[in-house]
Amino acid sequence: MTVHLPGELLRAPVEGLWVVADVHGALDKLRVLLRRARLIDEGDRWTGGTSHLVFLGDYMDRGPDGAGVVRLVRSLEASAPLAGGRVTALLGNHEVMFLAALRFAGYDPQDHYGFREYWLANGGQPLDTARLGAEDQAWLAARPALARVGRWLFLHADSSLYLRLGGSVEAVNAHVVRLLQSEAPEVWGHFANAFADRLAFAEPRGEELARRLLRTFGGERLAHGHTPVSLLLDNPGPEPGTPVLYAGHLCLALDGGLAYYEDAGFLVRLSDRGVAEVVGYAGTGALG
Numbered sequence: 319m320t321v322h323l324p325g326e327l328l329r330a331p332v333e334g335l336w337v338v339a340d341v342h343g344a345l346d347k348l349r350v351l352l353r354r355a356r357l358i359d360e361g362d363r364w365t366g367g368t369s370h371l372v373f374l375g376d377y378m379d380r381g382p383d384g385a386g387v388v389r390l391v392r393s394l395e396a397s398a399p400l401a402g403g404r405v406t407a408l409l410g411n412h413e414v415m416f417l418a419a420l421r422f423a424g425y426d427p428q429d430h431y432g433f434r435e436y437w438l439a440n441g442g443q444p445l446d447t448a449r450l451g452a453e454d455q456a457w458l459a460a461r462p463a464l465a466r467v468g469r470w471l472f473l474h475a476d477s478s479l480y481l482r483l484g485g486s487v488e489a490v491n492a493h494v495v496r497l498l499q500s501e502a503p504e505v506w507g508h509f510a511n512a513f514a515d516r517l518a519f520a521e522p523r524g525e526e527l528a529r530r531l532l533r534t535f536g537g538e539r540l541a542h543g544h545t546p547v548s549l550l551l552d553n554p555g556p557e558p559g560t561p562v563l564y565a566g567h568l569c570l571a572l573d574g575g576l577a578y579y580e581d582a583g584f585l586v587r588l589s590d591r592g593v594a595e596v597v598g599y600a601g602t603g604a605l606g
Contacts, residue, residue: 464535
């Protein structure tokens, strides 16, 4: 199912700026979306040409195959440039929880810090710990927290956290790398808790906060995941959803809830003007 939004779809080639948020281990659904957008083929090889594909973090937990999602994203990140394309993969808060659970396993036999319990309570899948090796973990720990592409600022969470981490995209990303190199459990705990904050742009002063982020980090609109569209709209239920532009048309919410409901999930192509195309998952049948 491809939905074209009236008034927003520009005359443009297939190549463009594509974004997907919060895959959460839903590998089969991700493959369907990428194939429908003609970004990969049946062998999971990059076919997107000069397209730029952005992942907004949360590759794991909740769904059945977070390790498979990580491996696919890493593969596309390596192969897309060979065709003139690009893949940008941001850090999500579930990656922080996962890495903390691994780093401090055995650190405290009594689990006083509770990292593993916290991760499991938020959908952690123990099988991912067995399948993701040292290289995968290092890749996750090196993910940028922010990215700016043209007029768009990309971030995982709808949170003011980023303003407390630095005054530029580069400074924030460098700060996050340092945090994820820390040996102090208190540092990890504070970061994980702060990263879980949400709905900052939906609050009464949300538009003002969004403008502050854009002034600080650049861009004219920001796109985030983290908070499912159904939650943002206060409409929980098995709906596939569509992107939501809000906070004075400055914020685009892109968490389609891939791992929550059978038919949920979407991949979006952006233009300088907004949403150009939505490739939805609904109608493909049950998860494999």
